[in-house]
Amino acid sequence: xxxxIFVITVLVSIPLFIACPSAPKPDLPAPAQGAQSVPQxxxxxxxxxxDNYAARTKRPSDAAKAPDFSIKDLDGNVISLSQNKGKVVIxxxxxxxxxxxxxxxxxxxxxxxxxxxxxxxxxxAAVDDPTKVKNFITRMSMNYAVFIADQDLQNSFGGIRGIxxxxxxxxxxxxxxxxxxxxxxxxxxxxxxxxx
Numbered sequence: 001x002x003x004x005i006f007v008i009t010v011l012v013s014i015p016l017f018i019a020c021p022s023a024p025k026p027d028l029p030a031p032a033q034g035a036q037s038v039p040q041x042x043x044x045x046x047x048x049x050x051d052n053y054a055a056r057t058k059r060p061s062d063a064a065k066a067p068d069f070s071i072k073d074l075d076g077n078v079i080s081l082s083q084n085k086g087k088v089v090i091x092x093x094x095x096x097x098x099x100x101x102x103x104x105x106x107x108x109x110x111x112x113x114x115x116x117x118x119x120x121x122x123x124x125a126a127v128d129d130p131t132k133v134k135n136f137i138t139r140m141s142m143n144y145a146v147f148i149a150d151q152d153l154q155n156s157f158g159g160i161r162g163i164x165x166x167x168x169x170x171x172x173x174x175x176x177x178x179x180x181x182x183x184x185x186x187x188x189x190x191x192x193x194x195x196x
Contacts, residue, residue: 064175088119
């Protein structure tokens, strides 16, 4: 009987190590308003890419444009998605109290160090108290832009129901991957290589 209770406890607790629940939110439509699927043939090549970027990177035909936003990071710099067009962007929604989020941070720091000079931008969208986030950034020596994601920004990405939720955005501004829960560094690194 004790063994059965132990097994059930372990099985029930597994999701806690994969993703943390976000604050309860009303049901929202999955894609952001105004986001559209664009057939691959209609995509425009990024200047300097030399070929049809969408076809070369195998962008899903139902990929939606990422909603643009303009927000100040915790250092006071204005960050907008449109200013990073032509770069692969990883946008990670996370919190300091979330164990899977904290587990991914060292990998994101490493990826930013490796690829920031190669048309790559790492962005952290914290859904947490600004003071706690600032202290966490300092303690972890985070080397990429972090900002507080307000409810409107979360809603524009379809509502963040669990964290970490990470969006991989290609050079033309299309969301090509969305991950909920922890993923190893190799997953994101492969995405970056595929899209550069």
